Amino acid sequence: MKKLINDPADVVADALRGMALAHPELRVDHENRVVFRGEGPRQGKVGLVSGGGSGHEPMHGGFVGRGMLDAACAGEVFTSPVPDQMVAATQGVDGGAGVLHIVKNYTGDVMNFEMAAELVAAESGAEVVTVVVDDDVAVTDSLYTAGRRGVGTTVLLEKIVGAAAEEGRPLAEVADLARRVDDAGRSMGMALTSCTVPAAGKPTFDLPEDQMEIGIGIHGEPGRRRVPLAPAREVAEMLVEPILSDLAFTGGEGVICFVNGLGATPLLELYVLHAEVAALLDKAGVGIARSLVGPYMTSLDMAGATVTLLRCDDELLRLWDAPVVTPGLRWGA
Amino acid sequence: MSTEELQAWLRRFAELVHEHKDELTALDSAIGDADHGANLDRGMTAVLAALEEAPPADAAALLKKTGATLVSKVGGASGPLYGTLFLRMAGADTFPAALRAGYEGVLARGKAEPGDKTMVDALGPACDALDAGRSVAEAAQAAAEGRDATVPLVARKGRASYLGERSAGHADPGATSTALLLQAAAETLS
Incomplete structure (x- = not known):
């Protein structure tokens, strides 16, 4: 295991110390x-x-x-x-x-x-x-x-x-x-690699080079099934199809489409996935009102992504667009 | 239940958890989130420290302190569940009655039923054995058998339930640590 840490037992306390120093506008109760x-x-x-x-x-x-x-x-x-x-x-x-x-x-x-x-x-x-x-x-x-x-x-x-x-x-x-x-809101995720919990010191599960997990959670829980690695176009289908068959997303004011990175997948690849997700939504007649692409809900160093669709009306969109000033999300202020 | 006996029980449980920490974590990696061994070890270390710092006056105070410390220190699902187990044990006079009360607390807190592949599957059979007048050693045996019986089960509670059919084929980490709790009891309680 290679980690940029001091002691696995101190990871959370050390990170909170760094966060407090980086964000004096916050107050951290250590x-x-x-x-x-x-x-x-x-x-x-x-x-x-x-x-x-x-x-x-x-x-x-x-x-x-x-x-x-x-x-x-x-x-x-x-x-x-x-x-x-x-x-x-x-x-x-x-x-x-x-x-x-x-x-x-x-x-x-x-x-x-x-x-x-x-x-x-x-x-x-x-x-x-x-x-x-x-x-x-x-x-x-x-x-x-x-x-x-x-x-x-x-x-x-x-x-x-x-x-x-x-x-x-x-x-x-x-x-x-x-x-x-x-x-x-509905979500579905996939992983290309496991993550490594600092205290465990080794990957939570083994995933061969030519395989990926579909239906992954955000704690290194293995997914529902393991399938051969596929292009982003096909991965997008495996994520979007179960979401669309679970809830009707057509009509209304469209959706917020959230393509989230799980920690080790670069933004470049998240945009590749987002383009494929957008194409599928277009084909399904689901309009994208807003998009959010990036690592906002990670799973340590897991490579992979989740897709979330949120069916919106005018009120939800107005509240989404309202000013926000946090370390993670910041706009309109 | 004397305070000394209970203290010996908790010390032995802490030792067993520490010895089996990696095994518990490995089981939890297979079907959960790889933290059960580390969390319970951390919790029991804190319990021993708390009991050392302020020795409780009687058995009830000792059990309450143990439960409250686990709730405060462990987190996850095992903190509230083990914490509730010890907190509820505090009201009873005998070990069988205490364990039964604790078991009922775990059922109410976790909303799991027998056969869901959880700690309930080891704790329930142990309580049944004690209620039938059998020895603590026999109750520990029943807990170990309950643990083994979780191997083929499909989990219906906790993070393992997200795996569906893939959760079968592994012993439940919670049932495994509960079997250790009863093993410790068999070694220390008369």
């Missing part, structure tokens, strides 16, 4: 491993808290700032943060209008956020509403599984809901909007 906006809670504004395992940067800490999150909890690599962190984040962003927890649908994340919400309620603290993001069409959604994973839609949701919270909308409305975004 003890609780929570990234806050520097200016503190705004009275009357709903606080947005997210978090998850580390290794997905810029998600979530890189999405803290005006127009997006108020705080993000950083867990160990690929491990959900603990309830104490979420309680500290919730208390730290409470401006009297309640707090929305944005949770990706993984067993650990859901349980830890649930325990945190119980702790906050027990201390009669802020009103907390939780929205769980589950958009990965690679996972069969049924009563008998943990349900779909939360992946790319999370990034789009944090941006859109962040804009709505910034407008001063009440908690119930902000939570409804978050659920609406989750319902309208």
Whole structure:
């Protein structure tokens, strides 16, 4: 394993130190491993808290700032943060209008956020509403599984809901909007290589040179099937087809098309994939209203990509276009 | 359950987790996200440190401290699940009753059922053995058999469930660490 680190045990703490130095506009609580906006809670504004395992940067800490999150909890690599962190984040962003927890649908994340919400309620603290993001069409959604994973839609949701919270909308409305975004987004991913968790020291799975994984998660979970390596044109089909057959994307105001890199795939290749995805959407009669292409939700050093489509209306597009000032996303300000 | 016995149990569990850390992580690499060994090792190291720093007055305080430390330090799914197990054990007088209460807490927190390929598949049979009046050693045997029985199962909870049919053929990491918990109990509890 070659990694630009000191000690595998210190990766998250060391990275947070660097992040704090690079972004003096943020406030990093190193003890609780929570990234806050520097200016503190705004009275009357709903606080947005997210978090998850580390290794997905810029998600979530890189999405803290005006127009997006108020705080993000950083867990160990690929491990959900603990309830104490979420309680500290919730208390730290409470401006009297309640707090929305944005949770990706993984067993650990859901349980830890649930325990945190119980702790906050027990201390009669802020009103907390939780929205769980589950958009990965690679996972069969049924009563008998943990349900779909939360992946790319999370990034789009944090941006859109962040804009709505910034407008001063009440908690119930902000939570409804978050659920609406989750319902309208679908994702599918693929990997060319595994990733290497620093503490494990070797790749999570073996993937021969001439093979790729389709239906990959963002924690090095192997995908649903392994197929021979294929050109980007065919990969785009394998990702877009299951998304389009899961939800109708025609009509409305078109989609936000998010082509995301998983860490080791260069932007050059992401644009190649985006062109192929756009051609398929055109053929299917789905209009692209906005695009986002880049590594925004990574899986350490995994090579590969995910495609997310979010069905939009005028309101979602307006909120998407609203100013955002975070380390990871920044426009209109 | 004396405080000394429970302390010996937790120390032995921490040792076993440390010895089997790489094995747990390897199992978790096959069907999960490769962190179970490292996380549980980190959690149990923190538990021993916490118990050392402020020795609990009685068995209930010791179990509560253990559960709270695991919830605070581990994260992932194993933090809330193992944490809840120990927190719920704190109310009972005997080991069988305590383990049963802990088991029920795990079921409520994780919403898994027997056969979902989780720690429940090792913990449930151990509780059943104890409730039937069998020894802790026999309960540990039942947990090990429960662990082995997870090998052919298709996971229906946790990250392994995302693999569908491909999750079959590997022992569940949570059931494996739970079998270690019972092995430690067999070696330390009368």
